[in-house]
Amino acid sequence: MKNISKKFALIFMLLSLVLTLSACSIIISNSNNKPEIKTTISNQGFNQLKVSAAITDISVKYGDKYNVEYEGPKNLKPTVSRKNGSLTIKQSASGIHRINGDPTITITVPKHLLKSLNLSTDDGDIEVENIATTNPISLNTDDGDIDINNLKSPSGKIDTSDGDITINKLNSKNGFKINTDDGDIHISTSNFSGYNLNVDDGDIKVKGDSSSDTFTQNKNSANVLTASTQDGDIKIK
Incomplete structure (x- = not known):
């Protein structure tokens, strides 16, 4: 009886594995x-x-x-x-x-102007170039880099689990939330009025100022960049 029970248990485990992989x-x-x-x-x-x-x-x-x-x-x-x-x-x-x-x-x-922009991919890079939106944007990839060149949006959320986030020319009004679990965050030519930045293992550099773990400046202002990375650097130029 015990051998029969073990066989049924093994068959059940194999079926579960097949269903999971499928x-x-x-x-x-x-x-x-x-x-x-x-x-x-x-x-x-x-x-x-x-x-x-x-x-x-x-x-x-x-x-x-x-x-x-x-x-x-x-x-x-x-x-x-x-x-x-x-x-x-x-x-x-x-x-x-x-x-x-x-x-x-x-x-x-x-047309440069869109009402909304929501991009998500499980495995791949995301690139946005010369686009403006009237509503907040959302960009997400589980495994890939995110590159932005010349974006205008009131606010937004940008996230990757494994990859770098590179932004050149970002104009916003109500702030952005940017996160990567494993990668660097580089931003140049932006109009943020405040910063709330955190790294677990890396360096932070903001227009000449530097920190090893956190950096805050005017974090109660309207247009704040909130950014974090567990393993990587944050550089703002």
Whole structure:
């Protein structure tokens, strides 16, 4: 009877493991080959943008016309929907996937100003260039870098679990919250009126001033940068 119970327990554990793996994404990378497809998946106009992806880099930039281009494996091609001026892009992935290179979603916007911008990817980098929003933005990646060049937004939240955050030219009104668990935070040309910065293992440098763990300045003002990293440096120029 004990042997039968052990067998059932082992079978149950194996089934649980299979179900767990089937719900997750297992990536086998081979960067020597070209991606399988490169195609335009939308050219519809929009004033709000939401991207939720599993395995891809996301790039949003100013350009001549509305365009959403996907480059990567065919079976990971995102879906696109549009309603009331809001464009939603979704990519899901479970099981085992062979990735040749880095899958990428590139979004071009002919108008600098958007109402909202929400970008999220489980595994990939995020890039935003020459964009402005009327509402707070949200950028998140579990594993990847975040690069911003020339962004104007009233406020926002930028977060990565494992990666660097680099920002050049950021204009805000009500402050930003920026965090990376493992990486550096570099910001140049911003208009923050106050700072609340923390590092666990790294250095902080703010326009000539330096600290080894915390830095606060005018933290009760309206436009405060709240930033933290567990393992990395924070540099503000």
